Amino acid sequence: MKTQTIDGEMLIKMFRYGARNLEINKKIVDELNVFPVPDGDTGTNMSLTFTHSVSEFDKIEILNVYSVAKTASSGALIGARGNSGVILSQLLRGFAEGCKGQDYLDIELLGNAIKLASDVAYKAVMKPTEGTILTVAREMAEFAMAKINEYDELEAYLSDVIKQGKATLQKTPEMLPVLKEAGVVDAGGQGLICIVEGALKALMNEELGGEMEIHLSSGDKFVDDSYMKPEDITFGYCTEFIIKNASAVDDVELREYFNTLGDCVLVIKDDAIIKVHLHTDHPGLALERAVSLGSLTRLKIDNMREQFEGKETKKEEPPIPYGFIAVSPGEGLTKLFKDLGVTRVISGGQTMNPSTQDFLNEVDQLNAETIFIFPNNSNIIMAAKQASEISDKRVHVIPSKTIPQCIASMLAFSPEAQPDENDQAMTAAIANVATGEVTYAVRDTKINGLKIKKSDVIGITGGEIKFTGKSIQKVTEDLLNAMVDEDSELISIYYGKDVSEDEANVLANEISEVFEDCDVEIHEGGQPLYYYIVSVE
Structure with missing residues (x-):
């Protein structure tokens, strides 16, 4: 059966499948990071970001593709982790812009949304680098726009858009030499492919390891009154609610009216939804006005004076x-x-x-x-x-x-x-401090001309792996040798949780003898994964 349009319900399913597919494959994506270090977590960051995104779907009041896409975008914006997560949030923001005002997506609208996703993400990055997730998204978008009129079903269209994305992903090592040397494709681009492949599975009604269930706690309260003092309470009732189907409502005029009823007024309009918060002695008047404008949900009225009765309060400190x-x-x-x-x-x-x-x-x-x-x-x-x-x-x-x-x-x-x-x-x-890090490799690779075996000790400075070996102390000494120059005065060593104080002292004593003109400081860092963090000033 050919699919001509995607509605809000289907788009939710596509997002959920995309999130689930990324979750299943996040470790594979993590392993594609160029540096074979144990904190290479592109897949994990993208998965956490997208998981938070789809967890917001329970809050949707009006089910159409725009409300779904915008909810996903808002969730990703707040839940974004790492650079890859932030870029993913921008892709979703652009996709939501492409869905604006739409109940359904056909091939043309979907292509436009994919194009806007790429455009917005590119603008969000100050210096875009080709050979990354941005390139994969852009070439998918270019293909999607060029082929809009050549398909009569969404399954075939999206499938070929993904094929273009995969082809671009395979070219990323040719665009970024560091990827080619490490023998990997771009991790962020692979994460994006995982998402859209999961979405296609949903569209084609194919199973993907079962439906994903996500229930993250997220309070409805959008104003925090917890720091108020009893003497601050001029109006006794904290009143909050959401007005639905309010696209035609003048929020400025509504805000002015609520200001006549009390204080601490917030009127936040988001397309067809208006969130309201105010303190008033007449919540009934506020509700009467609101219900004349649209249907109400998430209604909450608290008697603030009653809440503070019998409670000890502290004098609020100035900032x-x-x-x-x-x-x-x-x-x-x-x-x-x-x-x-x-x-x-x-x-x-x-x-x-x-x-x-x-x-x-x-x-x-x-x-x-x-x-x-x-x-x-x-x-x-x-x-x-x-x-x-x-x-x-x-x-x-x-x-x-x-x-x-x-x-x-x-x-x-x-x-x-x-x-x-x-x-x-x-x-x-x-700019006045040089940093070095000593950790271990999580896989075999080749980078900067160094052949690295899994579990080898590696020394990193200036964003590059400079040394590798079997001895933690030897790699650390080699690293500092490369970092210290004739102007250096201070060497600081922060040892991790996998290094004992005695081992760190042995290293510090050795470093003091080698670099006689430098003061050497040693600190317990307690950081995981990295044996030492060192600095030279």
Whole structure:
């Protein structure tokens, strides 16, 4: 049976199958990362992002392809993890734009949505690199647009679009020499193929290891009144609800009306849905006006004075001038960050990149006039920046890719300086520290002319694998030899949880003898997977 159109119900099934197929194959995608390091987690990040995306489908009020696509996009935006997850969220955002105003997708509309997905994702990346997921998405989109008029059924059309994507994926090693040397295709591109192949399975009504069931807890409350004090309560009832079928409603006029009934008014319009929050002594009047405009759902009225009766309340502290959020992969590093003045720490880094929502949660809980975020991993920077763009607070992202860069940035901070001045100084401090990492290979590969065997010790600096061997200490010494120059003054060593203090001291003593002109510091980092993180200043 030929399929001519995709409706909202089918699109949900296609998204779910795509998420499930990616989940099944995420380890394979992880193994395609160019670096054979144990934190190569492109597949995991994309899977976590897309899983959060489809978990939002239970909230859909109006079932059509646009509501489904937009819900998926919004879920991915908040749940994005790692660079690959952020790019996936942008692909979904563009796809949703292509579905705008549509109840169904035919071949022409689907092709346009695929094209917009690629366009939006490209615009979101400052310096797009060919030979990546972006290239796979773009060439699929170009094929989809060129062939719109040559098909009369969606199954054949989407199948050939995927064939084009696979062909492009196989060419990625020719576009990126680093892929060719490692003997792999692009991991993000493979993840995208997994998603669209799963979607095609759903369209063709083929089984894919059973239906996926996802139930993630997500509260309906979109305004947090938990920090209020009793004396703040001018109007007694916290009133929240959603007005459905309200596309024709003037939200500005509605907001003005609700302001006559109370305070803390929020009226958020999202196409045909309006979310409302206000504090009022007359919730009935608010509901009467709302029900005249559309049907109501998720209605909640709380008596705030009653909630505070008998409760001890603390005097709200004024905001601090500056707050700092840093991602830490180990307990020792967390303690070090706290000693340096970092306000809040997010556990993560290797194998588990914090999501956009994780950063937003920390930002929301930090009562500071200006907030600085340190991602401390190149694969986390995009999610942190996405959170800063979404938040209504003043948030600066210092693009730290390593732990030593974060430490150098914190030391460059001046409480007397203005936020923008601190941003410039802290970002500039990153360039003054060289970082090295010592870990192990998770597979056989060849890169930078080095033949690497699984479980070999590898030394990384400047984003490249420079040394390999069997001895952790020898590789670390080789790495530092390459990093130290005549201007170097300080060597810092952070040992991981798989290295004992005695082993770290032996290395530090050896390093002190080799580099007599440098001071050598040793710290317990507690990070997993990486035996040592070293820095040279």
